[in-house]
Amino acid sequence: MTNLATARDTAPARRAAPRRPGRGPLAARSRTRGAAGRRRTPLLFWCPFAVLFAAMYLAPIVYAAVSSLFVVHRSGLGLTAPTKVFDPIGNYTHAFGDGGFTSSLGRVALFGVVQVPVMLGLALGLALLLDSRSARAKGFFRLAGFLPYAIPGVSAALVWSFMYSPQSSPVNHLLEPLGLHVPFFSGGTVLWSVANIVTWAWTGYNMVIIYAALQSVPAEVLEAARVDGASALRIAWSIKIPAVRGAIALTAVFSIIGSAQLFNEPVVLQPVSSGAISSAFTPIMSAQAAVAAGDYPYAAAQSVVLAVLVGVVSFVFFKLTNRGEQA
Incomplete structure (x- = not known):
């Protein structure tokens, strides 16, 4: 009986015991x-x-890709509104048969092959000079190198148009006593006149990116190389440049894309180029000319072709650089 009474007394206590936190459906x-x-x-x-x-x-x-599948048809007299006819390859056939557009693609390709390595070489050299132990006033030179990028491209092109103008060029005025004259807008040099403006504007920007990557190189590694007797040139070639290979590849891809998008500088220089810069000087200028003519599907097809080519080139470049790093 005692045990039964004890069980009855303790049962409510067990039922009234609080539940542990974190248990139950709530x-x-x-x-x-x-x-x-x-x-x-x-x-x-x-x-x-x-x-x-x-x-x-x-x-x-998506809109450009879909629009490029239609061809604009106009009546012979132009008295009726133009109509769009579905023709998936019509605009692309026209684009690759258009001598002005294909010439602009080749011109931009030549521009990128020459200008991009020169610009990145200058940027790398300036970044290595800033990163050297003997460099002084690094903040000032970083700002001075970056300043051209901060100037709007149109404003810079206007200033350079004054520098290139046959009537007002101070460069040719200085060279005149020597009997020299630089034909900035001749057929063989106008592309490199544009390349000079782009190089001046973007070298400092790429220099800052590469210089920032150089700051991640461990100081212990550099000091060990100096203790082993490595010269500054040897340290730069064997340690610093391999360490910033990723930054160089990144700036190279950005520069390739920027070369394909070349537009502001030639458009600003076009009025003073004496016809050397045509309305189809670059692919984007050619597409803009098609838009001005009201042929939006053809401009869309040109844009799609340019985008695909840039994507393929960037992909191949990334593959080649990644293979080099793995090797």
């Missing part, structure tokens, strides 16, 4: 809501980017 639902909230938080940050990316990047690409 706690499980709370944990589920917390996990779902943690999963939704990154999406809240990602959604604005996704919306802007789709609206400002993907949508124009």
Whole structure:
């Protein structure tokens, strides 16, 4: 009887004992809501980017690709409104048969093959000079090198048009006593006159990127090389340049894309070029001329061709640089 009474007395106490925290259906639902909230938080940050990316990047690409599949037909007298006819290859056949557009592609390709290595070579050399132990006033020279990039491209091209003008060029005025004259707008030099403006504007920008990458080289490695008797040139060639290979590849890809987008400088120089810069001097200028003529599908086809070519070149360049790093 005593044991039975004791069991009856302790049973309510056991039933009234509080539950441990974190147990039961309410706690499980709370944990589920917390996990779902943690999963939704990154999406809240990602959604604005996704919306802007789709609206400002993907949508124009899709619209241009679809528009390029139609060909504009006009009547002989032009008395009726033009009509669009579905012809998937009509504009692309026209583009590759258009001598002005294909010449602009070749011109930009030559521009990139020559100008990009020269610009990146200058940027790398300036970055290595700034990173040397004997360099002084590094902040001033970084700012001075970066300053041309901060000047709007149109404004810079206007200044350079004054420098190139046959009537007002101070360069030719200085060379005149020596009997020299630089034909900045002749057929053989006008492309390099444009390349000079681009190199002046973007060398400092690329220099800053490469110089920032040089700061990640461990000081212990450099000091060990100096203790071993390595010269500054040897350290730069064997340690610093391999360490910034990724930054050089990045700036090279950006420069390739920028070369394909060449537009501001030749457009500003066109009125003073005496016809050396045509309306189809670059692919984007050719597409802009098609837009001005009201042939939007043909301009879209030119843009798609240019985008595909740039994408292929960038992909091949990345593959080659990655193979070099793995080797």
